Amino acid sequence: LLSLIEAEDPAGQLGLMALYPYTGRAHLVGVTGAPGTGKSTLVNQIALELRKPASDRLADAGRVGVIAVDPSSPFTGGAILGDRIRMREVAQDPAVFIRSMATRGELGGLAPTTGSMAQALDGAGFGHVLIETVGAGQAEVEIARMAQSTVVVEAPGMGDEIQAIKAGILEAADIVVVNKADLPGAEETVRALRTAINLGHPGAGRGGNADPMWVPPVLRTTATTGEGVPDVVEALARHYRHLRETGMLLVRERERARREISARLREQLLARFLRRKGNGTLEDLVEQVAGRRLSPQAAVDQMLDEAGA
Amino acid sequence: LLSLIEAEDPAGQLGLMALYPYTGRAHLVGVTGAPGTGKSTLVNQIALELRKPASDRLADAGRVGVIAVDPSSPFTGGAILGDRIRMREVAQDPAVFIRSMATRGELGGLAPTTGSMAQALDGAGFGHVLIETVGAGQAEVEIARMAQSTVVVEAPGMGDEIQAIKAGILEAADIVVVNKADLPGAEETVRALRTAINLGHPGAGRGGNADPMWVPPVLRTTATTGEGVPDVVEALARHYRHLRETGMLLVRERERARREISARLREQLLARFLRRKGNGTLEDLVEQVAGRRLSPQAAVDQMLDEAGA
Numbered sequence: 212l213l214s215l216i217e218a219e220d221p222a223g224q225l226g227l228m229a230l231y232p233y234t235g236r237a238h239l240v241g242v243t244g245a246p247g248t249g250k251s252t253l254v255n256q257i258a259l260e261l262r263k264p265a266s267d268r269l270a271d272a273g274r275v276g277v278i279a280v281d282p283s284s285p286f287t288g289g290a291i292l293g294d295r296i297r298m299r300e301v302a303q304d305p306a307v308f309i310r311s312m313a314t315r316g317e318l319g320g321l322a323p324t325t326g327s328m329a330q331a332l333d334g335a336g337f338g339h340v341l342i343e344t345v346g347a348g349q350a351e352v353e354i355a356r357m358a359q360s361t362v363v364v365e366a367p368g369m370g371d372e373i374q375a376i377k378a379g380i381l382e383a384a385d386i387v388v389v390n391k392a393d394l395p396g397a398e399e400t401v402r403a404l405r406t407a408i409n410l411g412h413p414g415a416g417r418g419g420n421a422d423p424m425w426v427p428p429v430l431r432t433t434a435t436t437g438e439g440v441p442d443v444v445e446a447l448a449r450h451y452r453h454l455r456e457t458g459m460l461l462v463r464e465r466e467r468a469r470r471e472i473s474a475r476l477r478e479q480l481l482a483r484f485l486r487r488k489g490n491g492t493l494e495d496l497v498e499q500v501a502g503r504r505l506s507p508q509a510a511v512d513q514m515l516d517e518a519g520a
Numbered sequence: 521l522l523s524l525i526e527a528e529d530p531a532g533q534l535g536l537m538a539l540y541p542y543t544g545r546a547h548l549v550g551v552t553g554a555p556g557t558g559k560s561t562l563v564n565q566i567a568l569e570l571r572k573p574a575s576d577r578l579a580d581a582g583r584v585g586v587i588a589v590d591p592s593s594p595f596t597g598g599a600i601l602g603d604r605i606r607m608r609e610v611a612q613d614p615a616v617f618i619r620s621m622a623t624r625g626e627l628g629g630l631a632p633t634t635g636s637m638a639q640a641l642d643g644a645g646f647g648h649v650l651i652e653t654v655g656a657g658q659a660e661v662e663i664a665r666m667a668q669s670t671v672v673v674e675a676p677g678m679g680d681e682i683q684a685i686k687a688g689i690l691e692a693a694d695i696v697v698v699n700k701a702d703l704p705g706a707e708e709t710v711r712a713l714r715t716a717i718n719l720g721h722p723g724a725g726r727g728g729n730a731d732p733m734w735v736p737p738v739l740r741t742t743a744t745t746g747e748g749v750p751d752v753v754e755a756l757a758r759h760y761r762h763l764r765e766t767g768m769l770l771v772r773e774r775e776r777a778r779r780e781i782s783a784r785l786r787e788q789l790l791a792r793f794l795r796r797k798g799n800g801t802l803e804d805l806v807e808q809v810a811g812r813r814l815s816p817q818a819a820v821d822q823m824l825d826e827a828g829a
Contacts, residue, residue: 224817231815245554330815461810468809471816472802472823473790479820480789481782493781500777501770506540506639507780508533511788514781 213310216327227327230334235464237276237333238451241358242343243383248366249390251279252434254343258301259437260444261339273338277301277309278328280344308337326357326471355383356470359463360450362386362443365404367396384427386446392431392439404429422459425450488514522619525636536636539643544773546585546642547760550667551652552692557675558699560588561743563652567616568746569753570648582647586618587637589653617646635666635780664692665779668772669759671695671752674713676705693736695755701740701748713738731768734759797823 212230215223242257244250258275301307310328325342332340344354355361363384387408389401408427428446432439454460485493496510505513521539524532551566553559567584619637634651641649653663664670672693696717698709717736737755741748763769794802805819814822 224815228815228818231818232812235812464810465806468806468816468819469802472805472809472819475816475820476793476823477786477790479824480793481786483824484785484789493778496781497774497777500781501773503541503544506533506537507777507784509537509540510777510781511784514785515788515792 212331213328216324216331217312219324223324223327227331227334230331232334233336234330234334237329237337237340238360238447239329239333239358240339240341240447241354241361242341242364243345243354243361244364244366246345248364249434250343250345250364253362253364253388253390253432253440253443254279254341255301256432256434256437256440257444257447258307258339258341259304260440262301262304262306274306274308274336275301276329276332276337276340277307278325278332278340278342279309279311280325280342308332326467329357355385356467359454359460360385360447362388362447364388364390365400366391367394367400385422385425385450386443387427387429388432388439388443389429390432390434393433397431401429401431422457424457424459425453484514488517492517521640522637525633525640526621528633532633532636536640536643539640541643542645543639543643546638546646546649547669547756548638548642548667549648549650549756550663550670551650551673552654552663552670553673553675553699555654557673558743559652559654559673562671562673562697562699562741562749562752563588563650565741565743565746565749566753566756567648567650568613569749571613571615583615583617583645585638585641585646585649586616587634587641587649587651588618588620589634589651617641635776638666664694665776668763668769669694669756671697671756673697673699674709675700676703676709694731694734694759695752696736696738697741697748697752698738699741699743702742706740710738710740731766733766733768734762793823797826801826 212223212226215226217223240257242250242254254277258277261275301309312325312328329340329342342354342358361383363386365387367389387404389397389404391397392401408429430439430442430446432443434440451460454463492514496505496513499505500507500510521532521535524535526532549566551559551563563586567586570584621634621637638649638651651663651667670692672695674696676698696713698706698713700706717738739748739751739755741752743749760769763772801823805814805822808814809816809819
């Protein structure tokens, strides 16, 4: 089913339709941050930790799904393999399912099918679905819209903290992790991030959709040794509980549904419209716009006028 | 006109329609890179350099427009002011026009109206339009699609170069600049980037739309002193000449027109469709999807079926 969804085969969406009534039970966790922060290693450790029995957590984690979204860089090609190697510790656990996917030329961002793939894993009974993306800026927002809890990973000395804050990277975070906490400067980074969060809170983030009742914790980890990882898993469980108890889970659910329906409608209305008009009209207008005889909006007005209001 | 365009007032697009026949003469330059690389300072220096008379360049630079796209972070709010302060050197030149714009909650990425604003400056007779964006990953691709020449700014020691390459940041670059070249590690960064470009070339980047005849140069600058900046301006002129002489300029022009017409059609078809259906239908379906009674695609199918094929 995941392969059908990824290939955008209509059978993928048909399968998801059948599975959809069984979704809504997994905790969807996004893990994101700039390159070099050690995200993959952290995801690996979070998956390991989630697999340990823990009486103090809401429920047994059950199976863990990992979706690693790799930029499809022609410079490397081997990025997927690289992630797999880093994931090898969990790869031997049959209750952990790992799927690497490319981003189809959209660097950094999420592939358009990532959300559907997470839904499929949810419907298949995975207790946690971890979605890992590389990126800074745009990717954080995209993942925050798709996941229920978003972990933003930082590392000490990754450039100027003020710049990172300026770039608004924190706005998407439910939990902030300073990884590589054994490196010099970790304490300063933690402090700067805490100050920034306290200054910005509440009303920050998520495009006016912030959760005024949740102050994102700033945690320290050393993913290579696993230090601090139990605290991250505990914070995730706490955030999920918070979302359920405050009703924010349903609020975000509705937004996600609205966004996905709109995005799909947009694509499918365009495809239908262009099919009806024939491709020649579009190409003719492209030529006129490239030749500066028509502005892009004038071209659109012309197509829509012909189609009738 | 820029304010009308930014506010998405229909009068903005009407004004652009009138101006459009005069566009196509400016060199549209994107400048992008991760936070902390010194992009703003470099843009400042490039604008200063472009204003100097230079007999060896294709034409007089004429006026220079700068569009600085700042993430609209509620954490800072003062980002726009910050950029203006850094830009003060050029701000005193009446032939340099600087416009800061927010990103409307889309962190890092370009505001949807950035392209129209660049077109307006082009139509108003600016010889160069510099578009500066913060970001890594997604933003580079967006700007590479909008600009004719894209400068990707790196800095020494900004994390692991292999990671940066993995993230595919280079794919969007026509010119790579290692700024802060006075810092230790600059030479290694230049070398790593050159190797990566040579390995990846040709066929890299721009989603299969690479230019096999152009190998992106890797240049060193110290933007704070201006060192190396004339080489960047020279490389920009060379790239522009290359685009004109090989016909790539028109190829990219057509792609940009096709992409912008499609994006506008997509939005406007959706708005028209939802207006016709009434908002109640969408909200009802959102509720059903959030309640797991319907998958997102099933909701879309239902709306489209009702609308008739």
